[in-house]
Amino acid sequence: ANPGPVNPPQPAPTLASKDADAEFQADLRSSFIEGLPETLTTLRGLLQALIKTDNEMTRLKLIQDLYRRIHALTGNAGLTGLCEIAQMSDALEALLKELYEKPRNINRSTLRTVALAIDFLSLLFDRGHVTDHAEQPQANILVVDDEPISRRAITYALEKAKLKCVSVEDPQLAYTLLTENSFELVFLDVDMPGMNGYELCAKLRKLANHKKTPVVFVTSLTDFESRTHSTMSGGNDFIAKPFLFIELAVRALVYVLRGRLQHSRKAPKPAPAHSATVAAAAG
CATH class of the missing domain: 3.40.50.2300 (Response regulator)
Structure with missing residues (x-):
């Protein structure tokens, strides 16, 4: 029986293509880091509004907005090689998801934890350092x-x-x-x-x-x-x-x-x- 056409093996990435990938990622990283101050301002604004509000529906809306922005931050930090930011925002993303799905867990302790995480992200933003998980x-x-x-x-x-x-x-x-x-x-x-x-x-x-x-x-x-x-x-x-x-x-x-x-x-x-x-x- 004719097994049909066989796809030829793909050539291994050349050194030039690897250099191009690294250059492209560095450019992505630069653009990402330039936008971090604005991201931090937005996160802190949402956090302050969340802490101040007593309205349950408003609180859930603010947590949802925070979740979406942190979710985007996690993905973008990972793409640009900023693994510490990605690791921290990934954990915070999971906490915000838990709070949105189970509003009874929104209290002073959990809001303080959200605030601690955002404050620490600001330190990581200032650093903007590239890390390799394999080396951690x-x-x-x-x-x-x-x-x-x-x-x-x-x-x-x-x-x-x-x-x-x-x-x-x-x-x-x-x-x-x-x-x-x-x-x-x-x-x-x-x-x-x-x-x-x-x-x-x-x-x-x-x-x-x-x-x-x-x-x-x-x-x-x-x-x-x-x-x-x-x-x-x-x-x-x-x-x-x-x-x-x-x-x-x-x-x-x-x-x-x-x-x-x-x-x-x-x-x-x-x-x-x-x-x-x-x-x-x-x-």
Whole structure:
């Protein structure tokens, strides 16, 4: 039987075509970066209107407008090679979608998270730096909670932002890990046996490699006194249980990327290898 015509193999891209692609992407990137100040002004205007309005229909319309603009930002940033902007806006896009589809989740906490993400995007806009995802190391995050359900929930939330973590239930083991390793972000429960979250936070702040590591308390203790204790012990943020998975993911991504941005001008150093304790805890 005649198998029919066979398509000839396509020639491999030439060096000239690759150079042309790179030049074209650079031109796209330049145009994209030129428009970022206007994009930021629009995003901040929509955010301010969203925070001020008490009308439910207006609120949903503003969230929808924000979602559409962030959706476009995600795609354009990816096309132009601005991977950090694309990663951050992609997570924010997912949060806005969640808020639009489930308006009952619109509250002070979720609106604050939207504001944090937009503020951080402004820093990334100023930087306008091209990054390669393949060169980005995995985030090194520690989760400490004696409740297995809570640990699983936080781990699942982090995975939504493609962030991995080491999770442990024992605060003393967590402290050992902190003395032996550098983490980019730490999540702490408050009410834990042997050593509560405030005590662990105060101790880790005395470690040279964790004086400035972001610490986020995730707890069902939401009274004013608990929030004050979290700040006094050295915590950076506070998320109340129950929490939206994507909200926690957005906040985590802000802290991780912000930390990397702050260190980006330093000479690159190889990431420290995990200790045997981390390997055992992760297993």
